[in-house]
Amino acid sequence: MVTGLFNYWIVVILMMAGLYIVMSSGHLVKKIIGLNIFQTSVFIFFISMGKVSGGTAPILKDGISVFSNPLPHVLILTAIVVGVATTALGLAISVRIYEAYGTVEEDEISDMDKENRQRETSVSTVVLDKQ
Amino acid sequence: MIVATVFIIVKLDRLMTAVMMMGFFSLLSSCIFMILDAVDVAFTEAAVGAGASTIFFLAALAIVGRTSKKRKKEKTLMPLAVVICTGVVLIYATFDMPYFGTADAPIHQHVAPRYLQESGDEVGPPNMVTSVLASYRGYDTFGEAGVVFTAFIGVLLLLGAGTRKSGLERPVPPNVKVESMRQKIVLREVADLLIAPVLIFSLYVQWHGDYGPGGGFQAGVIFASVIVLYALIYGIVPAQQLFPPRKLAYFPALGLLLYAAVGIASMAMGGNFLDYGVLMPDPHDGQHYGILIIELGIGITVAAVMINIFFSLSERSL
Numbered sequence: 001m002v003t004g005l006f007n008y009w010i011v012v013i014l015m016m017a018g019l020y021i022v023m024s025s026g027h028l029v030k031k032i033i034g035l036n037i038f039q040t041s042v043f044i045f046f047i048s049m050g051k052v053s054g055g056t057a058p059i060l061k062d063g064i065s066v067f068s069n070p071l072p073h074v075l076i077l078t079a080i081v082v083g084v085a086t087t088a089l090g091l092a093i094s095v096r097i098y099e100a101y102g103t104v105e106e107d108e109i110s111d112m113d114k115e116n117r118q119r120e121t122s123v124s125t126v127v128l129d130k131q
Numbered sequence: 132m133i134v135a136t137v138f139i140i141v142k143l144d145r146l147m148t149a150v151m152m153m154g155f156f157s158l159l160s161s162c163i164f165m166i167l168d169a170v171d172v173a174f175t176e177a178a179v180g181a182g183a184s185t186i187f188f189l190a191a192l193a194i195v196g197r198t199s200k201k202r203k204k205e206k207t208l209m210p211l212a213v214v215i216c217t218g219v220v221l222i223y224a225t226f227d228m229p230y231f232g233t234a235d236a237p238i239h240q241h242v243a244p245r246y247l248q249e250s251g252d253e254v255g256p257p258n259m260v261t262s263v264l265a266s267y268r269g270y271d272t273f274g275e276a277g278v279v280f281t282a283f284i285g286v287l288l289l290l291g292a293g294t295r296k297s298g299l300e301r302p303v304p305p306n307v308k309v310e311s312m313r314q315k316i317v318l319r320e321v322a323d324l325l326i327a328p329v330l331i332f333s334l335y336v337q338w339h340g341d342y343g344p345g346g347g348f349q350a351g352v353i354f355a356s357v358i359v360l361y362a363l364i365y366g367i368v369p370a371q372q373l374f375p376p377r378k379l380a381y382f383p384a385l386g387l388l389l390y391a392a393v394g395i396a397s398m399a400m401g402g403n404f405l406d407y408g409v410l411m412p413d414p415h416d417g418q419h420y421g422i423l424i425i426e427l428g429i430g431i432t433v434a435a436v437m438i439n440i441f442f443s444l445s446e447r448s449l
Contacts, residue, residue: 004230009222016218023210029146029191033153036184040160043176047169052239053232057170058247059343060257066234068168069243070259074268077260078275080175081348081433084184085282088440091191092289095447098195 007048014041026106028094032087039083046072147189147197154185170344171260174336178349182356183437186363190444242267255415256341256422264346265422269405272425273390276432280383283436287380290443322364329357337430341419347426351433358438367445376442379435386432390425397421 014037021034050072058070098104101112157180164173229236246263254262264272333353340346362370394405402409407421 005225005228007231008225008228012218012221012225015221016214019217020210020214023213024207026206027146029188029195030149033146033149033188036153037156040156040176040180043172044160044163047164047167047172048231049236049238050169051167051232052234055168055234057168057344058259059170060251060259067247067259069239070246070263071243072238073169073172073260074264075271076169076172077175077264077346077348078272080172080179081352082275082278082282084179084187084352085279085436085440087184088187088444089282089285089289091187091444092286092440095191095194095444096289104195 008045011041011045011048014038014044028097028104028106029091032090032094035090036083036087039079043076043079046076145198146192150185150188150192153188154181157181157184171258171346171349174344174349175352178352178356183352183359183441186356186359186441187444190441190447193445194447254418254422256419258341258343258345260344261341261346261422261426265425266405266407266418269394269425272429273394273405276387276390276429279436280387280432283383283439286440286443290447319364322360326357326361329353329360333357337426338423340426341422347429348433350426351430351435352437354430354434355437355441359441362441362445367442371442374438376439379439379442382435383432383439386428386430386435389428389431393421393424393428 018034018036018038018041021037022031025031025034050069052066052068055066055068056064058067058073094104097109101109103109157176161173161176161180164170164176246259246267250259250262250267251257254266256262333350336345336353337347337350340350358370358374361373393407393410397406397409398404400409405421405425408414408417410421411417
């Protein structure tokens with residue numbers, strides 16, 4: 001029983017580690033690393049489900065009759081490539097944020113936003129006073 | 132071991148090292164895929180995770196800085212609690228899962244038997260992953276290629292490629308050593324030795340995807356990583372002379388259009404969208420050529436997207 005579910009438990013641990021990084025780290029690039037770990041854990045989950053004991057890779061050959069399920073392989077194969085493309089998109093966004101704010105730490109960015117908003121509101125009250 | 136690697140990544144504040152550990156993590160997971168019979172997936176993960184995405188992360192880190200700040204203790208307690216609760220719930224949920232490796236699990240009951248038993252007759256290629264990817268689920272794959280393309284458009288809009296003056300005309304800042312890698316003899320010699328065979332290998336992977344593990348996605352990534360290697364060793368300028376970013380930007384669209392053209396051609400010949408059987412008098416030949424062409428389309432799109440993204444990320448850091 002322990003061995004039967006071992007793979008899924010590893011997946012859960014990896015997934016939670018990724019989620020923890022996403023939530024606890026303030027650095028945007030590290031958040032993307034966390035998302036990547038989360039993503040890979042899902043991949044391992046799918047591939048584990050597709051495995052059949054005693055099966056081989058799903059390539060037809062004479063004398064082999066037990067194959068692992070090819071469907072999850074297809075889904076995950078494309079998901080990996082899509083994953084790296086979206087990762088690049090995320091990195092591009094964080095590069096632009098860095099160029100605009102000079103930092104990619106979440107806390108500092110939201111502090112700056114707050115300051116900007118206060119400055120804007122104070123400016124508008126000054127304008128109202130003059131009127 | 133893989134769990135240990137991940138915990139190291141969690142702890143690290145030096146992001147450079149974290150990214151390196153990510154590459155190692157990818158390699159380990161690709162070994163796991165290999166053990167679990169998913170040769171195509173292992174192939175892709177090794178090429179993408181240990182190659183392309185590591186490079187992208189490094190290029191981004193060169194711009195945004197290499198360390199992340201430690202956060203206050205209180206801020207990490209809440210996420211930890213949430214994570215532990217979610218983890219316990221998920222582990223509880225696994226008790227309803229069929230045991231690992233059981234052949235009569237629900238996942239193996241629905242469409243999989245047809246793929247396993249009929250794909251040899253209906254589609255042809257011995258590699259079932261290719262038949263499912265390119266023929267049975269051709270729509271899905273078309274969509275995935277579209278997503279890759281869309282992400283590429285996003286990166287282009289955000290960072291721009293070829294919109295800046297290329298390195299040739301821009302004066303190089305005096306503190307940047309552009310050609311430092313070229314002086315390292317060992318690196319250069321090894322790269323020279325590797326580049327040509329790996330290029331040929333990527334073409335082999337492209338055209339041989341029906342028979343063994345491989346296909347457009349893997350070939351595209353391998354091809355792109357060779358170009359990236361070349362750019363790393365000889366500088367980005369010669370690489371951009373070889374693949375001018377402006378012209379390269381057309382290729383993702385070209386690959387996707389090639390894919391769509393096959394679909395429309397099969398409609399014109401009286402079949403359904405992406406139903407290759409009608410392309411040739413013999414349905415088997417039709418399937419074969421259809422799969423070959425759409426894999427080529429995927430390969431072109433993926434390779435061009437990866438090279439373009441690398442160029443636009445690394446241009447920013449110069």
